[in-house]
Amino acid sequence: MSGQPAVRVREVSKRYPLVSRRGRLHSFKGALLHGELWRQEREKEGFQALSGVSFEIARGETMGIIGPNGSGKSTLLKLIAGILQPTEGQVEVDGRVTALIELGAGFHPEISGRENALVNGMMLGLSRAEVLDRLPGIIEFAELGQFIDQPVKSYSSGMYVRLGFAVAVAVDPDVLIVDEILAVGDEVFAHRCLERIARLQRQGTAIVLVSHDLGLVEQLAHRALYLREGTAVLCGPAGAAVARYRSDVAATESAIVAAAGSDRRWGNGAVSLDSVELLDSHERPVRVLRGGEAASLRLLYTAHQPQEDFVFGVALHREGGTQVWGTNTDLDGWQPRRLAGTGEIRVRFPRLELAAGRYLVDAAVHTRAGLAFDYACEVLSFTVATAVPWPGCYAPAHDWEPNGPDLVRPSRDQREV
Helix, strand or coil, rough: CCCCCCEEEEEEEEECCCCCCCCCCCCCCHHHCCCCCHHHHHHHHCEEEEEEEEECCCCCEEEEEEEECCCCCCHHHHHHHHCCCCCCCEEEEEEEEEEECCCCCCCCCCCEEHHHHHHHHCCCCCCCCHHHHHHHHHHHHHHCHHHHCHHHHHCHHHHHHHHHHHHHHHHCCCCEEEEHHCCCHHHHHHHHHHHHHHHHHCCCCCEECCCHHHHHHHCCCEEEEEEEEEEEEEEEEEEHHHHHHHHHHHHHCCCCCCCCCCCCCEEECCCCEEEEEEEECEEEEEEECCCCCEEEEEEEEEEEEEEEEEEEEEEEECCCCCCCEECCCCCCCCCCCCCEEEEEEEEEECCEEEEEEEEEEEEEEEEECCCEEEEEEEEEEEECCCCCCCCEECCCCCCCCCCCCCCCCCCCHHHHH
16 A cells, blocks of 8 residues: 555535526526526535545555445545546546446446446446456356346346446456445355455555445445545544544434544543553563563543443554454453543553554543543554564464475574564
């Protein structure tokens, strides 16, 4: 995920003009001016769907777009896909774009699935020969069987999705836009889609994913943009954006007004995290740790109001937003009883088996429904040093057992992490 961004959105706003009952040329003067002044005036009075949204998506990165209905998610997708143009700002997309925004969009109901696949593949930029070459793979992925030669008007919604997704991924897009597509197919097809999305990520495809399945966003996305009423509430690691959204939903449902905070920290303040530290095996606060060393994360807190519903959580991620690991007391089976006054809680690691690199820590205390008392993003950073620059994030203890190859075992010093 480096180099020229695949998608760049700069201070983008979108306003839908209101339509007058009197029509565009509602006056003699308006008619003489071709309705231009009237059009501009109506646009000023229109509905503001997006306001000042900015972000970039790197090649190979998946960006989740989340938020309640009417927050501007679909409008943003259509702007990236080129279906709409922004009222203000710029949208720049580098490469071939494939969009799965509306179910069956672009399919002709009277012709067969095979013919639709051919036409849509060519519309997405492939030559006829290229589509024909990839058609067997499209048909296999869609699993339509004999229905591939039937008119698509006879297809179920799931069949529409399978064919549309199969064509979209077959063109090897540089940017793939997906809107709730996995919510329609069955579980087997969803797993196949996830496998294909993972392959596209490895190939360097930038993916924009809209879904109300927040677990799916956390699973697939490196980062997420949380929209509310057309404005960006938070753009950051997927876990943090999802947590902020869940906290806002929980606050609304429980009629609790949560402090807005910043895009790095928020909560209603009933409980505060006073300090988050990484301790080494000697209980000393550190910022540099050897890979595989025992360590713990210590959270100091103050409960300003006694609580009976509370969860402590931590998460690790890379600077680019890639989630490394996370847990909370609820996931690990701890039942809350009472939280009052000041105290501390620790997460202990017998071996923190991370690859070399810099890691960021998010820490939180919240209710089981997700309402944040205090959620602190990137509250701590630390660096892991290892003797070998293993790729990725996870560096478990391991050894090789050659049975045939003539290899010389490294010395113990060479094998130490």
